[in-house]
Amino acid sequence: MTQAVWDAWVEIATESAAKLGIAQGDVVRVSSPHGTLELPAYVSPTLHPQAVAIPIGHRYAAYHVPRYVAVSPGGANPMALLGPAAEPTSGGVAFLSVRVTLAKTGTRRPLTILQATHDQHQRELAQHVDLRAAREQALRGKHGEEAHVSMYPEKTYPGYRWGLAIDVDACIGCQACAVACQAENNVPVVGKAQAAYGRQLHWLRIERWAEGKADHPTNLFVPMLCQHCEIAPCEPVCPVFAAYRTEEGLNAQVYNRCVGTRYCGNNCPYHVRRFNWFQHEFPAPLEVQLNPDVTVRQLGVMEKCTMCVQRIIAGKDHARDEKRPVKDGDILTACQQTCPTRAITFGNLKDDTSTVATLAHSPRGYYSLEELGTRPSVTYLKKVVREHA
Amino acid sequence: MMSQSPPTTPTFADVNRDVLRTLGPPGNLYFAWMCVVALVLAWGILAWTGQIWWGMGMAGKRVPQQWAMYITTFVFWIGIGHAGTLISAILYLFRARWRTSIYRAAEAMTIFAVLTAGLFPLIHAGRMWFAYFLLPYPNQRDLWPNFRSPLVWDVFAISTYLTISTVFFIVGLIPDIAAVRDASTGWRRRIYAMLALGWEGSDSQWRHYRRAYGLFAALATPLVLSVHSVVSWDFAMALVPGWHSTLFAPFFVDGAIFSGFAMVLVLVLPMRHFFKLHAYIQEKHLDAMGKLILVTGLVLTYFYLSEIFTTLYSGDEFDKASLFWKVTKSYAWALWLMYFCNCISPLILFWKKARTSPVVLYVVSILVLIGMWFERFNIIVPSLGHAFYPWAWGIYVPTLTDTSIVIGSFAWFFLLFLGFIKVLPSLSIVEVKETLPPPLKDRPHASHH
Numbered sequence: 001m002t003q004a005v006w007d008a009w010v011e012i013a014t015e016s017a018a019k020l021g022i023a024q025g026d027v028v029r030v031s032s033p034h035g036t037l038e039l040p041a042y043v044s045p046t047l048h049p050q051a052v053a054i055p056i057g058h059r060y061a062a063y064h065v066p067r068y069v070a071v072s073p074g075g076a077n078p079m080a081l082l083g084p085a086a087e088p089t090s091g092g093v094a095f096l097s098v099r100v101t102l103a104k105t106g107t108r109r110p111l112t113i114l115q116a117t118h119d120q121h122q123r124e125l126a127q128h129v130d131l132r133a134a135r136e137q138a139l140r141g142k143h144g145e146e147a148h149v150s151m152y153p154e155k156t157y158p159g160y161r162w163g164l165a166i167d168v169d170a171c172i173g174c175q176a177c178a179v180a181c182q183a184e185n186n187v188p189v190v191g192k193a194q195a196a197y198g199r200q201l202h203w204l205r206i207e208r209w210a211e212g213k214a215d216h217p218t219n220l221f222v223p224m225l226c227q228h229c230e231i232a233p234c235e236p237v238c239p240v241f242a243a244y245r246t247e248e249g250l251n252a253q254v255y256n257r258c259v260g261t262r263y264c265g266n267n268c269p270y271h272v273r274r275f276n277w278f279q280h281e282f283p284a285p286l287e288v289q290l291n292p293d294v295t296v297r298q299l300g301v302m303e304k305c306t307m308c309v310q311r312i313i314a315g316k317d318h319a320r321d322e323k324r325p326v327k328d329g330d331i332l333t334a335c336q337q338t339c340p341t342r343a344i345t346f347g348n349l350k351d352d353t354s355t356v357a358t359l360a361h362s363p364r365g366y367y368s369l370e371e372l373g374t375r376p377s378v379t380y381l382k383k384v385v386r387e388h389a
Numbered sequence: 390m391m392s393q394s395p396p397t398t399p400t401f402a403d404v405n406r407d408v409l410r411t412l413g414p415p416g417n418l419y420f421a422w423m424c425v426v427a428l429v430l431a432w433g434i435l436a437w438t439g440q441i442w443w444g445m446g447m448a449g450k451r452v453p454q455q456w457a458m459y460i461t462t463f464v465f466w467i468g469i470g471h472a473g474t475l476i477s478a479i480l481y482l483f484r485a486r487w488r489t490s491i492y493r494a495a496e497a498m499t500i501f502a503v504l505t506a507g508l509f510p511l512i513h514a515g516r517m518w519f520a521y522f523l524l525p526y527p528n529q530r531d532l533w534p535n536f537r538s539p540l541v542w543d544v545f546a547i548s549t550y551l552t553i554s555t556v557f558f559i560v561g562l563i564p565d566i567a568a569v570r571d572a573s574t575g576w577r578r579r580i581y582a583m584l585a586l587g588w589e590g591s592d593s594q595w596r597h598y599r600r601a602y603g604l605f606a607a608l609a610t611p612l613v614l615s616v617h618s619v620v621s622w623d624f625a626m627a628l629v630p631g632w633h634s635t636l637f638a639p640f641f642v643d644g645a646i647f648s649g650f651a652m653v654l655v656l657v658l659p660m661r662h663f664f665k666l667h668a669y670i671q672e673k674h675l676d677a678m679g680k681l682i683l684v685t686g687l688v689l690t691y692f693y694l695s696e697i698f699t700t701l702y703s704g705d706e707f708d709k710a711s712l713f714w715k716v717t718k719s720y721a722w723a724l725w726l727m728y729f730c731n732c733i734s735p736l737i738l739f740w741k742k743a744r745t746s747p748v749v750l751y752v753v754s755i756l757v758l759i760g761m762w763f764e765r766f767n768i769i770v771p772s773l774g775h776a777f778y779p780w781a782w783g784i785y786v787p788t789l790t791d792t793s794i795v796i797g798s799f800a801w802f803f804l805l806f807l808g809f810i811k812v813l814p815s816l817s818i819v820e821v822k823e824t825l826p827p828p829l830k831d832r833p834h835a836s837h838h
Contacts, residue, residue: 115780116779116780116781116782116783117779117780117782119779120779121710121779122706123706123777123778123779125778125779125780194446197451198451198452198453198781198783199446199451199452205780207780224780233627233628236535236537236538236626237538237539237540237626237627238535238538239522239523239534239535239538239540239541239544240522240523240532240534240535241532241534241535257522257532258515258516259514259515259516259517259519259520259522259523260445260514260515260516260517261510261513261514261515261540262450262455262456262515263456263538263539263540263623263627265452265453265455266453266455266456266627266629266773267627267628267629269628269776269777269778270777270778271452271453271776271778271780271781274452275445275452275455275515276444276515277444277445277446277450277451278443278444278445278446279443279444298516299444299445299515299516300444300445300514300515300516301515301516302515369777369778372628372777
């Protein structure tokens, strides 16, 4: 997972790139016996030195989106590099491998990469645990949770308390959840230039963090979304109560009330509050795919993950019709519903028998930037890795 | 810059004549400056209009620098607005005689600076047309603003400050306006007569005037300390490494006075030169202001060192990373520029020769203003750019819109000030006279009637 958006790229291993004098963003001519392609280089520390990789499905020459980004010179359909012959054993298109040569063209086309750095700087955003330690923990359970010391009374929740558990061990970084969130919540597409400047509006993003040796690190994927903190830094700073806490533990954002001071965004340590820098349109036919249960936002307001509050309301209504409380599985968030590895679990944290509560108390559980005392409603589960010799 | 040798002691008549002369018909230079300032202001207004129309994205803000040049300039102008009240209230209460010839200009500067600063929360808001949500007005939704938010504290602090300093300014002006009224004719006389509120200079009027002035000085004094403390809490109350510090309130107040005095000099030195006020704004006045800049500059240097020390001593990795990034990476030039302007350049004022030289004072003041603008920039932009979450680390690049609006704010301020010096006496006739020996019986009584 590269975090590069809008443009296709050719992924080259760090060693090969160093040998050929290729830096990230240098346009490289990739030639196979069947054709050539010019693409900006993405230098990857994890790829095999003898391999290069090109994603399929990125901005075909004949199918670009001129509204958001100018057509790239030459197009980027990797099928051009592949021969027409079928693969002998399966009979399918031989689209996985072909021998290519690389040559620098001397021009540059910087890639738009959403993540500033893949180095965690020891901040433990993505955590892992050795297999043996994980086993031990699973047997013995976690150490007793530290008591929270405060001058203020504990928050109480009269009804439900919604929360998420996200298993970093299960996350494969496919980003289907990010797309699902975008579709479910009418999140606009901002275009290449704005995305390059940190103005994309994703409510949910996947981060890739490198861990271990610098040359061939282990990659950890972290889905990052509003943590719905119990002690949310964004709430007290909002001058107009646009950011406030609901009785069910959601950190809500009232778009109609938002003045756009962006104080909440500054004070959010996770940078999950996204601001509408412009009025984003949904030009025809995109307006047809808007979710009628979710409002579209005006320029100048802050927006962020709601834990799919529209689905929560629908789920509660459904349960009320059946005269019972909401039970596990009644409500699925869009990201949870879409996740192919079931890394995301939504549910009621107050109910000790719910899956999410069980996971939240798992020995592998941790909070992102726990030392800030924000007490998130999102629990991450550490990735289990093999022991490093 | 000295044009003539100052008369040893001006008489009361000289004071009236010299001050009223400043209100005479302006020359070409004045109109040229007015044109420049008005054009720059118009350009800034155009930029703001574009920003309202197309969205906040016209400015260079991004995640994570969701605050940038607007808040920088907001805090800068609030800071400028501090020297005026300090001079007029605190120095009045301490009976510092040297304030008499500069306090009027400094008070006007304060009001105009606060009026300029007050624009920025509006300019900065994503939906400025709803900025009134921050006011506690009665509404059918029964919604108050969030009194826990430092931005709401700002609303109260700044509106209080603007109110008190305006009232203080107007009260202090009454006897002077009466003097202008007596010297003018026609429609001007009618307007000044209205503004003079029937001032006749009777004993009871003077007694009330003195009492009111003293009371307002006492009221305004705590505001000198409180307003910028409240503004500093915009940052100190937040979590962001580089903001979250208990040092900020005194640190900001000192910086405000420092920059405010620099701005007073930037305004008063040309006034002295062009209006030939050397007899009133004497070297001893420049000397006193030079000393104040030096002292506040040294205190500021101490705060800078404490800030670095507490960061290193605390062992907070986030804070340390933020500091290291500021000192060495993308915005290091801004930080070192700030250290040079605010810590090194005022040191020249240790020499009395420098303190009494208008040229040296002017250069140092300009450097201090640059340094103080960058101080706020360095607090806001690099801190946000290197906070807790490395995913978003990065730099902010200003656009034409940001830059035009910020420069336009300077034009707005100077437009107001240029207007002021031709409409109201920019030197206090009353207080300057108080410092002079009273006229003797055998000399003509030149005081206003």
